[in-house]
Amino acid sequence: MSVSAPDPRPIRAASVDELRRLRLPTPPAGFPLVWEPGDEVELRHTGDIEARTAILHLVLARCFGMPPQAAMSWLLTSHLVELVTPPEWQFVVAERGDRRSFVLHHDAIFALAWLLGMSKHLDPTAPTDERLMDALPHLPEGETFRAWRSRILAAPRDAAEAAAMLDFYYCLDWSYLEAERRGIDLPGVIDANAIGQRRWALEWAVVFRGPYHDPPGGWEEVDLST
Template sequence: MLHSLKKLLGLVASTPAEQQPHSLPNEDITEQFRQRVKKESEAKVLALGGRICDWLPLLDAPELREVVDVRGRMSVVNALINISFQAPVAVISAWLAKENLLGHLSPEEAAILAKDDEHLTEQELANLRWNLESLWAMMWATRMVPDLDPGKWCGDNMASLLPNLERGQSNEKLATLNALRPAAELYRMLDFYYRLHWYCVDERMHGRAATVSESLVYERRKALEWIYNRQYAWDDVEMGT
């Protein structure tokens, strides 16, 4: 599945970004901490050959989702990605029902499952494929993978870490997830992708090519924003820069 996506999208990795471990508790996300993270994020963007915008605001304090909601979202996204690789809609819908996951569907996802296979648009299928990068970010947030380098696409080991619906596997691999990374660690990663996203958008608006994929950055930031801000619905995550 992943090899097919990479061939389809013509993925090429660029220089990895530096990752640093941090484990501050939620209450230590102070103004001073946020200012320090801003400078660290800007340094990482510059190290990737990007540019920064000094007046981009600091992130708000986190309102993290519960891990049960995150693993439910991951399970739904993983299942629906299979549709973009020609899995029948009815089969995916039945699997979600069997695993008691229908309650985690967003309205847009429910609308996709209400369609017949032949009525799915190319744009809908492309959007589902790109959800691989959103899912990869959530796998990082739940400690399934060790890093989230914007210079690398989702790993070749991704499929082995997830339920294989084609083989009839249950959702056990995701249902057993029981913790998110610390709030401060999530803050650092989201702040980095937020500022990196600004760079990507600004390059596109000025007719230039960014050094990293804007689509990759967008999808990962969306997943991180959704985890970090529980008020956002999956279909309506605020992605302004």
């Protein structure tokens, strides 16, 4: 259910203050807001976020040796085949595509896990929560999607909190790329690719309603160009 989005201006000010604390470049004047005053915000349905998390985890498992037959069987048993994107399907069944790009989705999974309440932090200076793998579907043991959902009992974040985190990562994405371009030391152990993956997940999962927002698109339709 949509709720009133928080005023984006103090949210942006807080994002910029945090960039300064991290000694990172700050966006230029006029850097676009993610949403406008008066917009509404919601998270995608919990089941959709859980499904996307599980599918990305499965694709990552394929990157590290899970046989294609086992992967396809798990998707069929879990009734998730229709939610797999065409590029993901090509990789799962025939290992076609950029393996490195799928490996990078590890940080997208982390952001989705944060949205589901499975991870306590989404700190840009820290790698993924070391307990994350245990919280994801146990694929080698054949844990199904349904069984996994029952085990984790997701407690999704408040939509306004998720919107604020999206604004922060929107600014961080620009800032990390700028820092790498200038040769400025980053504040933690992860790079711009990881920041971009976390932003991708947040952009997909946080849905705004208002006169300047298009209907929510698919995973592969997320635009990270701005």
